[in-house]
Structures are given as C-alpha cells and as structure tokens.
Amino acid sequence: MIEVNRQGEVWIFAEQEDGKLSDVPLELMSKGRELADKLSVPLAAVLLAADGGDMPAALIAQGADKVYVVIDERLGHYQAAGYGHVLCSLIEQHTPQIFLYGATPIGRDLAPTVASAMKCGLTADCTDLQIGDHKPAGSDEVHKNLLLQIRPAFGGNIIATIVNFDRWPQMATVREGVMPLGEPDTARSGEIVECAANLDGVQLPLEIIESHRREKAVNLKASRIIVAGGAGVGSKDNFQLIWDLAHCLGAAVGGSRAAIDLGFVDHDHQIGQTGTTVRPALYIACGISGAVQHAAGMSEAGKILAINTDADAPIMGLAHFGIVGDLNVVIPKMIKIIRSGAGVEQAAQQVADA
Amino acid sequence: MALNCVVCVKQVPDTKRITGEAMTEEGTVNRRALPAIFNPEDLNALETALTLRAEHGGTVTVVTMGLPSACEVLRDALVRGADRAILITDRRAAASDTLATSYILSCAVKKLEADIVLCGRQAIDGDTAQVGPQLAEKLSLPVISYVEELVGISDGKITAKRNVGNGWEVVTCTLPALLTVMETANTPRPPAARRVMKFKKARAKSEVEAMAADLLEGDYENYTAELKATEVEKYCANLADRGLLIEQWDLDDLEADLTWCGRSGSPTKVHRIQSVVLTGGEYREFAATDDGIAELIGELIHDHTVG
Numbered sequence: 296m297i298e299v300n301r302q303g304e305v306w307i308f309a310e311q312e313d314g315k316l317s318d319v320p321l322e323l324m325s326k327g328r329e330l331a332d333k334l335s336v337p338l339a340a341v342l343l344a345a346d347g348g349d350m351p352a353a354l355i356a357q358g359a360d361k362v363y364v365v366i367d368e369r370l371g372h373y374q375a376a377g378y379g380h381v382l383c384s385l386i387e388q389h390t391p392q393i394f395l396y397g398a399t400p401i402g403r404d405l406a407p408t409v410a411s412a413m414k415c416g417l418t419a420d421c422t423d424l425q426i427g428d429h430k431p432a433g434s435d436e437v438h439k440n441l442l443l444q445i446r447p448a449f450g451g452n453i454i455a456t457i458v459n460f461d462r463w464p465q466m467a468t469v470r471e472g473v474m475p476l477g478e479p480d481t482a483r484s485g486e487i488v489e490c491a492a493n494l495d496g497v498q499l500p501l502e503i504i505e506s507h508r509r510e511k512a513v514n515l516k517a518s519r520i521i522v523a524g525g526a527g528v529g530s531k532d533n534f535q536l537i538w539d540l541a542h543c544l545g546a547a548v549g550g551s552r553a554a555i556d557l558g559f560v561d562h563d564h565q566i567g568q569t570g571t572t573v574r575p576a577l578y579i580a581c582g583i584s585g586a587v588q589h590a591a592g593m594s595e596a597g598k599i600l601a602i603n604t605d606a607d608a609p610i611m612g613l614a615h616f617g618i619v620g621d622l623n624v625v626i627p628k629m630i631k632i633i634r635s636g637a638g639v640e641q642a643a644q645q646v647a648d649a
Numbered sequence: 650m651a652l653n654c655v656v657c658v659k660q661v662p663d664t665k666r667i668t669g670e671a672m673t674e675e676g677t678v679n680r681r682a683l684p685a686i687f688n689p690e691d692l693n694a695l696e697t698a699l700t701l702r703a704e705h706g707g708t709v710t711v712v713t714m715g716l717p718s719a720c721e722v723l724r725d726a727l728v729r730g731a732d733r734a735i736l737i738t739d740r741r742a743a744a745s746d747t748l749a750t751s752y753i754l755s756c757a758v759k760k761l762e763a764d765i766v767l768c769g770r771q772a773i774d775g776d777t778a779q780v781g782p783q784l785a786e787k788l789s790l791p792v793i794s795y796v797e798e799l800v801g802i803s804d805g806k807i808t809a810k811r812n813v814g815n816g817w818e819v820v821t822c823t824l825p826a827l828l829t830v831m832e833t834a835n836t837p838r839p840p841a842a843r844r845v846m847k848f849k850k851a852r853a854k855s856e857v858e859a860m861a862a863d864l865l866e867g868d869y870e871n872y873t874a875e876l877k878a879t880e881v882e883k884y885c886a887n888l889a890d891r892g893l894l895i896e897q898w899d900l901d902d903l904e905a906d907l908t909w910c911g912r913s914g915s916p917t918k919v920h921r922i923q924s925v926v927l928t929g930g931e932y933r934e935f936a937a938t939d940d941g942i943a944e945l946i947g948e949l950i951h952d953h954t955v956g
Contacts (some may be wrong), residue, residue, distance in 0.1 A: 298791025417915030419777035450664030500791035508816035
C-alpha cells in the first residue's frame with residue numbers, strides 16, 4: 296500500500312509475449328493519456344521482458360511520456376511471482392496513483408497478485424474510466440480527482456462505478472476492445488527509464504513445460520462490418536448463410552455466446568461480455584435476441600441492423616435498422632440485392648431525389 | 650501420497666436468469682428475487698478435488714464464506730462427495746471486497762494444512778477472478794489460474810494446462826499450490842442419490858439456532874437462554890456424531906485481524922450503481938420484402954456504411 300498522493304503518475308502495464316506487445320496496453324494508452332492530462336501528471340508504461348526490442352518506442356508513439364523498462368531473462372515468460380515482485384518494488388519506489396492492466400488472463404492473474412501484496416484496491420474488467428470526486432455516504436469529506444472505475448456487474452445487468460480513496464495505487468483491469476486504439480505518432484518523444492529486476496533470491500515456482508500461442512482466426516476488432524448470428528440461425532449448416540452474407544459485404548463473422556455454445560461457429564468469433572468487444576461501422580445481428588451480455592460487446596457499433604422474427608426482442612431496442620422476418624428468407628434476398636447492385640441504384644435514386 | 654484438498658466455493662445469485670423483476674427501480678439487483686446457486690466454476694473446482702482424491706487418496710474440505718443460507722452449497726458439496734464442510738460466517742465480514750475476502754479465506758486455509766487449494770476461476774456475480782490469485786499471494790502459494798485441464802500429479806508436483814487468452818501453456822510446480830479452475834476442465838458429477846438422503850439433514854450451528862424451536866423437543870419457548878444454548882449444543886453434537894455437522898467458524902475462530910476484514914479491510918467502495926438501459930438511436934424498420942431490403946441496402950450504401 297502506498298499513501299494517497301497527487302503527483303503520482305498514471306501507469307499502464309505493457310503486457311507482451313515473445314517481444315510482441317498485446318493489443319490491450321496499446322488500446323489503453325489513449326485512455327491513459329486522457330486521465331494523465333486531466334490530472335496533469337505523466338503517463339508511463341511498464342514493460343517487463345527478456346528483451347525490449349522496439350516495444351518502448353511503440354509505447355511512446357502510442358502516447359506514453361515514460362517507459363519503465365525492466366529487462367531480465369527470467370521475465371521473458373510471464374509468471375505471477377516474478378512479475379508481481381518487480382511491479383511491487385516499482386510501485387513502492389515511484390508511487391504511481393493509478394495503475395491499469397488489460398483484463399486478459401495474464402492481467403487478471405497479475406493485477407490481483409499485486410493488489411494483494413500491496414493491500415490496495417482493484418476493480419476488474421472496467422469498460423470505462425473517468426476522473427471524478429467521491430463523497431462517502433455519511434461523511435463530509437470529498438475525495439477529489441479519483442479514478443472512477445466503471446464496470447458491468449451481475450452478469451452485465453448493472454453498471455457499477457467503484458472508487459478507491461484511501462489505499463493506493465488505484466488499480467483496475469480494463470476489458471480488451473472497449474477503448475479505441477489511437478493512431479501511433481512516431482514523432483512523439485518520451486523517456487526510457489531502465490530499472491533493475493532484482494530477482495535474485497526470488498522464488499519463481501512455475502516451470503513452463505509447453506507454450507502454444509496462436510493468432511485468432513478472425514480479427515473482429517479491426518472489421519468495419521460484422522455479420523453475427525445467434526441461436527436463431529438454427530444449425531451449423533444454416534450458419535453458412537451468415538458466412539455468405541459476410542463474404543458479399545467483405546465483413547467478418549461473429550456469433551453470440553448461444554451460437555458458440557451450440558457449436559455453430561468457433562469461439563474466436565464470440566462477441567459479448569465473455570468474448571470480444573467490437574465497435575464496427577455496421578453490425579448485422581441475425582437471429583440474436585440481444586441479451587445484455589451480448590449487447591455489452593457490440594452496443595458501440597456505429598449502425599446496428601437487427602434481423603429477427605421477434606419484433607419485441609431486446610436487440611430491436613438497440614438497433615438503428617430492423618427487419619422483422621425469417622433470416623432464411625431475408626438473408627438470401629439481401630445477398631441477391633447486394634450482388635445485383637439494386638441497392639446502388641436505390642442509393643443513386645435517393646441522391647437524385649435529395 | 651494422500652492429498653488434502655481445500656475447495657473454496659461461493660453461493661451466488663443466478664445472474665443468467667435476471668429478469669426485469671429482479672431489478673429495483675434504483676437499478677440495483679434484488680438478490681432475493683434470484684435463485685441462489687452453487688457458483689458454476691466452483692463445481693469444476695470441487696470435481697477436480699474429488700477426482701484427485703479418487704486417484705491419490707486424501708480428503709476434500711469445502712469452505713465457503715457467507716450468510717448461514719450459504720450452507721445450501723455446502724450440503725450440495727457433501728452430497729457430491731466432500732468429506733468436510735466449513736461455513737465462515739460473521740457479521741464483521743460483511744461488505745468485504747475481494748482483498749478482504751481473500752484475507753479471511755487465507756486465515757481459514759492456514760488452519761487446514763492443504764496440499765492443494767482449488768477455486769473456481771471466477772464467480773458469476775462479480776466476474777472478477779481476483780480472489781483465487783489474491784488468496785495464493787496471501788498464502789505464499791504458487792498459483793496456476795485459468796486451468797483448462799489438470800494433467801496430473803506425480804512426485805509432489807502438479808501439472809496443469811492453463812488458458813492464456815491467445816493460446817495455452819502447460820505449467821508445473823511443487824505442491825502445495827493453488828489452482829483456479831475453468832468450466833472446460835471437467836464435467837461435475839451429479840449428486841449421488843444415497844448421499845442426497847444422508848446429507849440433506851446436515852446443518853451448521855447457526856441453522857440449528859434458527860430452527861431450534863422446530864428441532865428441539867419440549868416447551869422450547871419457555872426455555873432459558875442458557876438451556877436453549879445447551880440444547881443447541883446437544884443437537885449439534887448429535888449431528889457431529891453422525892457426520893452431519895457443518896462446521897462454523899467466525900473471525901475469532903480464524904484469529905483474523907479485523908482491520909483487514911469487512912468494510913475496513915476493503916479499499917474498493919461503490920461510488921454509484923446504474924441499471925443498464927439498452928437504447929439505440931433512431932429506429933427504422935424495413936419490410937422483409939425485396940423492396941424493403943433494397944431500400945435498406947440503398948440506405949447503407951448511401952451513407953457509405955457499405956461499399
């Protein structure tokens with residue numbers, strides 16, 4: 296635990312594997328920048344690795360003022376004990392006021408380990424972060440400029456805002472995909488602070504026997520258009536309709552949890568609270584009822600088109616465009632119209648009319 | 650080598666079944682309107698322990714922290730095969746966040762001499778996945794979180810396959826250790842009918858107290874407090890003889906430092922709770938006909954969403 300302080304920096308844990316930064320710290324940089332600017336303190340990334348490579352430069356380009364770099368062979372592969380030890384000593388030495396981690400399996404293993412050792416607060420899976428004041432119930436004291444840690448709770452049915460006003464740093468893990476990735480600016484300059492790992496004598500209990508990483512089969516986060524199917528699609532064979540529509544739109548294919556659980560489409564395609572969070576320009580939801588857990592992963596889409604037989608399905612409340620009808624009829628019609636270019640004529644007509 | 654497994658479990662509201670009725674107008678959840686269930690991944694943790702006992706011998710002890718009503722999940726654990734069940738209940742533990750909860754659980758686990766501590770990866774009410782790693786840190790145990798598959802135990806070392814998001818890794822470490830188990834790790838066994846009959850009568854002391862008037866014979870209403878206490882003790886002793894007593898510990902039994910329990914031990918505070926209101930922008934419906942769909946596609950092309 297460190298004392299509450301107003302000069303402490305905003306820190307972001309720069310998760311990496313094999314010298315490659317994960318997406319989420321890069322996504323976190325623009326939010327971290329915003330928080331640091333509001334508090335008028337520097338934004339720093341904390342990188343633990345066997346070899347820094349060009350990662351510090353990438354973090355600076357993404358918005359970091361400073362990168363704390365800890366290089367040690369023993370940090371090449373993540374394990375809670377080693378990483379936790381290094382982070383706790385850095386926190387004690389530099390007293391950051393905010394420390395953010397990606398809510399990845401590694402971030403969700405590391406952050407609680409650090410929180411427990413530092414006896415500080417930690418909020419999991421935030422979807423937004425802001426700076427604001429907090430007045431505890433029954434107290435006249437107002438705690439100014441705290442990190443407001445905003446997250447879904449109870450299976451996504453409520454949104455809770457959590458604060459931590461006495462035992463710092465204020466720590467949170469942030470869901471992947473919820474913060475838009477900023478444009479890197481290679482002209483930015485920043486300070487690289489090399490720190491010692493001091494791991495001699497620290498027990499690293501885990502031995503990694505085998506490690507297997509793979510790229511996801513689909514990059515949902517980078518897709519401008521997503522066609523997603525739910526339980527209403529009916530079968531894996533019928534899910535071909537979703538693939539067909541996606542192909543003719545140049546879109547990626549997504550699925551609701553129900554579609555994944557039913558085996559219609561692979562887990563990599565899952566959108567929602569337990570899957571990927573996406574913000575495409577157009578999201579086409581086919582046979583998806585729109586449970587809050589799903590909405591949590593797609594409600595930020597620019598335009599939402601829902602195709603559903605049930606006019607009262609919750610997805611219709613989210614949608615900008617709706618077609619109430621059987622997707623087995625509607626999707627083939629859509630494909631035919633897109634391929635024929637009839638929609639183009641329609642659009643041309645609209646321009647002419649306007 | 651016989652293994653002593655301690656499984657930490659939680660009773661949770663079934664958040665998958667939240668309907669409008671379970672939400673209050675202020676946007677908070679009316680927990681009482683939801684069925685209380687055994688946290689799903691804690692069942693996978695229990696199954697892991699039962700499988701290990703079958704292979705290596707030893708014991709399975711289940712621990713929960715909560716209100717006396719949480720005994721429901723302990724009875725379920727006994728029915729599924731646990732040897733021993735412990736309820737940690739204390740008003741002073743109320744409002745504990747994950748840090749305080751892990752501290753209290755660590756005090757309990759320290760008394761149990763565990764070779765392996767098992768937790769579900771996360772509970773479905775908070776979805777934080779924090780208590781497992783925090784508990785491991787407090788106990789200075791190695792943690793293997795997100796376990797997708799337990800590979801096995803040999804020569805005092807445990808090997809497991811863990812999910813790391815964009816892949817998996819197989820890790821090994823010397824026991825004792827703490828594991829957090831995912832739903833993919835196994836299929837929890839159904840309750841055994843024979844054990845259902847036996848353990849439905851299992852009770853913790855606070856439950857006995859609450860139902861003393863029904864359980865005890867004689868003119869209970871007119872008993873003195875002392876006599877009531879004696880009767881409760883007698884009833885509990887009888888349950889214990891039959892292996893039906895759910896042990897009950899409070900923070901004093903745990904010799905816990907109260908500073909780190911409940912509200913004072915919890916750095917995170919709720920600032921605000923809002924209900925999720927799903928609202929889209931302006932909604933336009935198109936007919937499911939050729940004309941309707943062409944109009945929609947035209948619209949999307951026109952504003953450059955498509956094309």
